[in-house]
Amino acid sequence: MAEVRLVDIEKRYGNFLAVPQQSLTIEDGEFLVLLGPSGCGKTTTMRMIAGLEEITSGDIQIAGERINDKPPKDRDIAMVFQNYGLYPHMTVRQNIEYPLKLRGVDKAARTKRVQEMADKVELGALLDRRPSELSGGQRQRVALARAIVRTPKIFLMDEPLSNLDAKLRVTMRAELKHLHHELGVTTVYVTHDQMEAMTLASRVAVMREGRIVQLDTPKKIYAEPANLFVAGFIGSPSMNLVDGAVRNGMFRAEGIEVPVSLADREGVVIGIRPEELEIAGDASASINGKLYALELTGDSTLVTLRSGQTMLCARGPADFEAPIDAPCHLTPKPGARIHLFDRASGQRLDGTRH
Amino acid sequence: MRPAPFPIGNKFCPGDPDVKEKTLSYALLIPAFIIVLATTLYPLGYSFVTSFREWDLTKQRRPSGFVGVENYVHAASESGFQNSLWVTTIFVVTSVILTLVLAMSLALLLRRKGRMHTFTRIILILPFAMSPALIGVSYRFMFNPEFGVLAKGIGAVFPALEGTPWLASPDLAMAILVITDVWHWTPYMTFMCLGGLASIPRETEEAARIDGASNLRIIFGIVLPQMKGVLLVTAVLKTIFALKMFDQVVTLTGGGPGTSTETMAFFIFNVGFKWFDMGYASALAWILTAIMMLISAWYVRMLLSERKMAKA
Ligand SMILES: Nc1ncnc2c1ncn2[C@@H]1O[C@H](COP(=O)(O)OP(=O)(O)OP(=O)(O)O)[C@@H](O)[C@H]1O
Ligand SMILES: [Mg+2]
Numbered sequence: 001m002a003e004v005r006l007v008d009i010e011k012r013y014g015n016f017l018a019v020p021q022q023s024l025t026i027e028d029g030e031f032l033v034l035l036g037p038s039g040c041g042k043t044t045t046m047r048m049i050a051g052l053e054e055i056t057s058g059d060i061q062i063a064g065e066r067i068n069d070k071p072p073k074d075r076d077i078a079m080v081f082q083n084y085g086l087y088p089h090m091t092v093r094q095n096i097e098y099p100l101k102l103r104g105v106d107k108a109a110r111t112k113r114v115q116e117m118a119d120k121v122e123l124g125a126l127l128d129r130r131p132s133e134l135s136g137g138q139r140q141r142v143a144l145a146r147a148i149v150r151t152p153k154i155f156l157m158d159e160p161l162s163n164l165d166a167k168l169r170v171t172m173r174a175e176l177k178h179l180h181h182e183l184g185v186t187t188v189y190v191t192h193d194q195m196e197a198m199t200l201a202s203r204v205a206v207m208r209e210g211r212i213v214q215l216d217t218p219k220k221i222y223a224e225p226a227n228l229f230v231a232g233f234i235g236s237p238s239m240n241l242v243d244g245a246v247r248n249g250m251f252r253a254e255g256i257e258v259p260v261s262l263a264d265r266e267g268v269v270i271g272i273r274p275e276e277l278e279i280a281g282d283a284s285a286s287i288n289g290k291l292y293a294l295e296l297t298g299d300s301t302l303v304t305l306r307s308g309q310t311m312l313c314a315r316g317p318a319d320f321e322a323p324i325d326a327p328c329h330l331t332p333k334p335g336a337r338i339h340l341f342d343r344a345s346g347q348r349l350d351g352t353r354h
Numbered sequence: 355m356r357p358a359p360f361p362i363g364n365k366f367c368p369g370d371p372d373v374k375e376k377t378l379s380y381a382l383l384i385p386a387f388i389i390v391l392a393t394t395l396y397p398l399g400y401s402f403v404t405s406f407r408e409w410d411l412t413k414q415r416r417p418s419g420f421v422g423v424e425n426y427v428h429a430a431s432e433s434g435f436q437n438s439l440w441v442t443t444i445f446v447v448t449s450v451i452l453t454l455v456l457a458m459s460l461a462l463l464l465r466r467k468g469r470m471h472t473f474t475r476i477i478l479i480l481p482f483a484m485s486p487a488l489i490g491v492s493y494r495f496m497f498n499p500e501f502g503v504l505a506k507g508i509g510a511v512f513p514a515l516e517g518t519p520w521l522a523s524p525d526l527a528m529a530i531l532v533i534t535d536v537w538h539w540t541p542y543m544t545f546m547c548l549g550g551l552a553s554i555p556r557e558t559e560e561a562a563r564i565d566g567a568s569n570l571r572i573i574f575g576i577v578l579p580q581m582k583g584v585l586l587v588t589a590v591l592k593t594i595f596a597l598k599m600f601d602q603v604v605t606l607t608g609g610g611p612g613t614s615t616e617t618m619a620f621f622i623f624n625v626g627f628k629w630f631d632m633g634y635a636s637a638l639a640w641i642l643t644a645i646m647m648l649i650s651a652w653y654v655r656m657l658l659s660e661r662k663m664a665k666a
Binding site: 050052071072077078079081083084085086087088089098099102103146 | 555557558560561562563564565566567568571576579580582
């Protein structure tokens, strides 16, 4: 049992409020992903769990025990640091071995385990190098190996795959997913990569300026963003968000008319994901404007339409072609999710299924 | 203005302002170069030549007869020099080790930024701001058995030591000489160590804390290994300063009691300006220089291999 409970924690650096008072429970065996823009307090939150950063107020409990005053080494955690924190005077082997050595694992078992880990992160051939002789991505993998060499109560991983190439990232992601399945260790994971968040997480916590603005399963976060911030942050390319008003069951903005089930209201923002828009043949479509840009991404084409001041993006077929500035029409796919938000508060407005 | 169609290619134009500028900058360096030559290289060369000649300052105005390596051979058997070599070795070894250990420990203590941050650092720099000659004089007063503050203070705490003739005993005099030197140099070396500590990435220690290392283990297993380069440089500097140490001997012990604190620098000074044997003094000075160069070369080699380990 290693449930992590943050109760009314708060973190200030002098007068700067890095993480405002809030609570968070990470369930036993859960894979929680912290997602948010740079500087929103993800690392700070992790460091508080690790015991590297004192909390200004509140309590941290691991497996039901209050551990505010316990030093990091007694919390039984393993951590991947955002900037690795490798021991520069030790070889890769010694780096990975160090946590085992400190916990008194005998030599033979250590050697075997280190080799296993090195193979897992594809570094088997580099065991006798020093960190300064490695590339950024290789260093990062050493840091990862050093963290997973032991089975702790909690894994804390701060962007552990950020420096890897696309291919290796996918491999490592699968490796981590498997590891989590195998060991079932409670994991807190920071990433900027939404793909990683979506594929790995049991739950995602989206943070903004230190505050968790939505905590839900990846599916729910994607399908029902709680507010404008989450709506704009999750998804790539990001959700189209257009200011307008609702009149007689119809959302209207310049060049846009979409039927919605919402009472008449001013100051509404509509949100439609690019992948839920399709290119229509004629001007009877919901969204009309001129073609602004075409970007081929490989399996599809991103079509950007401009109507007055607003731009909308749609994911069209890869073979779509049209001259720039030609009239262009988009329409929500059948069954597409139309999201509506209140402009002033940014909160989601209900009754938006259509 | 000359036309400059390719501003980058103008290096090849004859009479180019760049070339003139370079000539001018060399010309401007000449006076400084001459001064260095006159004040450093000339005396060095002169003393080197002198070391192969006989020159009794009481009788001759300049070096006279060439005596080959006689001055150097003499040094190999002369007891005064042998003694100074031994005294210097003891002094250098003890003061370098003590200074480094103390400086490193202080740096570890002062590392964390607390409320006393600025205050402790100002206090710390004071001993280094004092002139070594003055330190010698003041320590001599403080260890005076009749009225010295330290002598009396120690006597008050340990009555058995009351009235100990501190500077009259060879071993104690050496100990006090070492103490004054350590006291003088520790602050400076502490700052060097603080600089080194500040350059260690914070995450390495944090990772060790999470991996389960005790504080002591972090210091010896993580921090000190990363300080190796800085500690080596500190050791070179301190060794050279200790080899050259002169002021405190003059003002604190005067080389005594007997010849028990006659360091090489002090002995060479005596040979040259008390006994006026300039040839022998020059030879000894060159021996001291050679020792310093050897030690520095050894340190530099260690440093380079350390760099290689950290980098390559
Ligand atoms: N030691 C510190 N002193 C003062 N402010 C700090 C300190 N550490 C972090 N902060 C501030 O706290 C906020 C959160 O920082 P944190 O490192 O947690 O961000 P992050 O979400 O991890 O960002 P990134 O994705 O860029 O790593 C930032 O605004 C940062 O400037
Ligand atoms: Mg961070």
